[in-house]
Amino acid sequence: MEQIIQTLILGLALGGVFALMGSGLSLVFGVMRIVNLAHPSLIIAGAYATYWAFKLWGIDPLVMLPVAAIILAAIGVLLYKLVFEREARSAKYSEMTVLLTFATAMIVEGALGGMFTNTQRVTSPSYATDAIFIGNIFIPTGQLYAGIVSLLIISALALFLKYSRFGNAIRATTQNREAAELLGVNVNLVCIMSFAIGIGLAGAAGSLVSFVFSFFPAKHWEWVAVLMSLVVLGGMGSILGTVIASFMLCVVAAFVGAYVGATWSTMTFFLALFLILLIRPQGLFGEKPELA
Amino acid sequence: MPELLDVSSLTAGYGDGPAILDGAHLTVQPGKVHCIIGPNGAGKSTLLKAICGMLKIRKGDVKFKGESLKGLRPDQILRKGICFVPQERALFPKMTVRENLRMGGYSLADKSGLERAIDEIEERFPILRERRDQHAGTMSGGQQQTLAMARTLIVKPDIVMLDEPSLGLAPKIVQEMFDIMKVMASEGITILLVEQNALMGLKNADWGVVLDLGRTLFEGPAAEVMADPRIQELYLGGKKAA
Ligand SMILES: Nc1ncnc2c1ncn2[C@@H]1O[C@H](COP(=O)(O)OP(=O)(O)O)[C@@H](O)[C@H]1O
Ligand SMILES: [Mg+2]
Numbered sequence: 001m002e003q004i005i006q007t008l009i010l011g012l013a014l015g016g017v018f019a020l021m022g023s024g025l026s027l028v029f030g031v032m033r034i035v036n037l038a039h040p041s042l043i044i045a046g047a048y049a050t051y052w053a054f055k056l057w058g059i060d061p062l063v064m065l066p067v068a069a070i071i072l073a074a075i076g077v078l079l080y081k082l083v084f085e086r087e088a089r090s091a092k093y094s095e096m097t098v099l100l101t102f103a104t105a106m107i108v109e110g111a112l113g114g115m116f117t118n119t120q121r122v123t124s125p126s127y128a129t130d131a132i133f134i135g136n137i138f139i140p141t142g143q144l145y146a147g148i149v150s151l152l153i154i155s156a157l158a159l160f161l162k163y164s165r166f167g168n169a170i171r172a173t174t175q176n177r178e179a180a181e182l183l184g185v186n187v188n189l190v191c192i193m194s195f196a197i198g199i200g201l202a203g204a205a206g207s208l209v210s211f212v213f214s215f216f217p218a219k220h221w222e223w224v225a226v227l228m229s230l231v232v233l234g235g236m237g238s239i240l241g242t243v244i245a246s247f248m249l250c251v252v253a254a255f256v257g258a259y260v261g262a263t264w265s266t267m268t269f270f271l272a273l274f275l276i277l278l279i280r281p282q283g284l285f286g287e288k289p290e291l292a
Numbered sequence: 293m294p295e296l297l298d299v300s301s302l303t304a305g306y307g308d309g310p311a312i313l314d315g316a317h318l319t320v321q322p323g324k325v326h327c328i329i330g331p332n333g334a335g336k337s338t339l340l341k342a343i344c345g346m347l348k349i350r351k352g353d354v355k356f357k358g359e360s361l362k363g364l365r366p367d368q369i370l371r372k373g374i375c376f377v378p379q380e381r382a383l384f385p386k387m388t389v390r391e392n393l394r395m396g397g398y399s400l401a402d403k404s405g406l407e408r409a410i411d412e413i414e415e416r417f418p419i420l421r422e423r424r425d426q427h428a429g430t431m432s433g434g435q436q437q438t439l440a441m442a443r444t445l446i447v448k449p450d451i452v453m454l455d456e457p458s459l460g461l462a463p464k465i466v467q468e469m470f471d472i473m474k475v476m477a478s479e480g481i482t483i484l485l486v487e488q489n490a491l492m493g494l495k496n497a498d499w500g501v502v503l504d505l506g507r508t509l510f511e512g513p514a515a516e517v518m519a520d521p522r523i524q525e526l527y528l529g530g531k532k533a534a
Pocket of ligand 2: 336337338379455
């Protein structure tokens with residue numbers, strides 16, 4: 001029994017972090033129908049910013065988080081303006097954007113490798129290696145903090161999307177771009193801002209990831225498939241779906257890791273992605289593909 | 293008195309594609325219901341899209357209150373007082389009815405009266421109040437069309453353009469939609485309606501416009517259009533007299 005609870009807690013803690021990692025990807029897909037393969041590489045960029053801020057100046061990762069988010073959001077605006085904006089009216093939009101995000105991922109990886117080498121890094125504030133004990137059950141403090149901060153950020157995002165005027169414009173554009181335009185929404189501005197928020201979320205996730213996992217420039221390839229499985233299971237573009245999918249899959253992966261074998265844990269995500277695409281391609285909360 | 297809206301020898305099309313409209317014209321009298329009829333593919337939807345700014349005006353002109361709308365974006369034309377409800381109704385399926393109504397006021401510079409205006413609309417259309425917290429996509433076709441039409445009222449438009457509001461609705465519901473439209477017209481809102489069912493559209497209209505192959509063939513009082521033997525032959529099934 002204890003081991004079951006223990007496994008559940010570890011799964012949930014990671015679920016929060018992956019939910020944050022996936023939510024920016026989901027937002028960008030929802031608004032622009034861009035499958036941003038560069039998203040995980042930008043999370044790694046955020047992780048490096050956090051790592052060096054801690055290493056050089058002793059800045060706590062949680063303090064660095066908003067800074068990383070803003071830096072990455074600015075990079076997001078630049079990226080959108082330089083790379084994606086001109087594709088907006090292209091007839092081969094989906095093909096082009098997939099290629100462009102793939103190229104972006106390679107460039108980000110190359111740049112990070114060039115600057116920081118391929119050494120494995122992990123930010124090590126004191127809480128990263130601590131644990132809280134409740135009886136015989138332990139909760140790694142770092143994962144707990146990361147999970148809680150992730151959920152706070154996602155809640156803030158959800159409230160912004162639900163209740164602010166601009167958040168409503170973003171949701172409206174996601175659901176019916178032409179209608180939003182007809183009602184006076186500046187759809188191009190919505191695209192730029194959503195891209196900035198999405199990449200900003202990658203930066204924030206990077207800060208948390210930097211002390212939860214060890215990372216190196218090419219690590220993002222591992223996460224592409226993991227995040228895709230979350231976003232697809234949740235229903236492409238549904239942030240709530242991504243969050244629920246993330247908790248589900250991380251808990252399942254934790255149990256697979258504990259009872260089947262650690263090497264099978266990551267396989268959970270790939271297998272899930274495969275099965276979802278076969279059985280329910282619209283995901284848990286997505287529209288049927290033909291209606292999308 | 294000048295026409296409220298004056299479309300003259302209009303040429304327009306999609307992107308760099310061929311001209312779909314070529315020589316469309318139309319005059320719109322304030323407070324009247326105008327019905328555009330014509331066969332499938334005639335360019336009726338395209339005409340409404342060109343008027344509301346979704347398509348570029350290549351040649352000719354669209355004048356609203358004597359002022360050209362050439363080169364204006366849809367949101368600018370909306371702010372001038374022309375509202376467009378496209379065939380697909382332009383709703384946000386996963387936003388609530390109330391949120392959909394609020395989006396209707398997105399272009400308003402002054403938001404202070406927005407919630408009041410929405411309350412008033414809910415009062416007029418009780419079904420929308422009943423369903424206020426329900427996702428728009430879960431409502432019936434008639435309710436969705438009601439929402440789309442009611443939503444235009446928020447910006448107090450001069451002209452409302454409706455593209456086939458009857459599409460996919462049961463006959464009884466269709467009559468409800470036409471009744472809403474007529475009430476809107478009685479309040480001084482000018483209606484520009486595209487209708488696939490020509491006879492039904494003209495019966496509910498004051499003015500008829502016949503469009504074919506991107507050109508206006510004929511326009512005049514709805515009763516005259518209905519009575520015209522050529523129009524009857526081509527579009528009204530040939531025998532039913534008005
Ligand atoms: N989005 C589009 N892109 C290119 N051509 C279009 C588009 N929509 C309609 N058309 C073409 O424009 C013509 C007129 O269409 P439309 O205005 O929808 O006709 P109607 O509403 O009278 O049935 C058709 O030949 C159609 O193929
Ligand atoms: Mg049409």
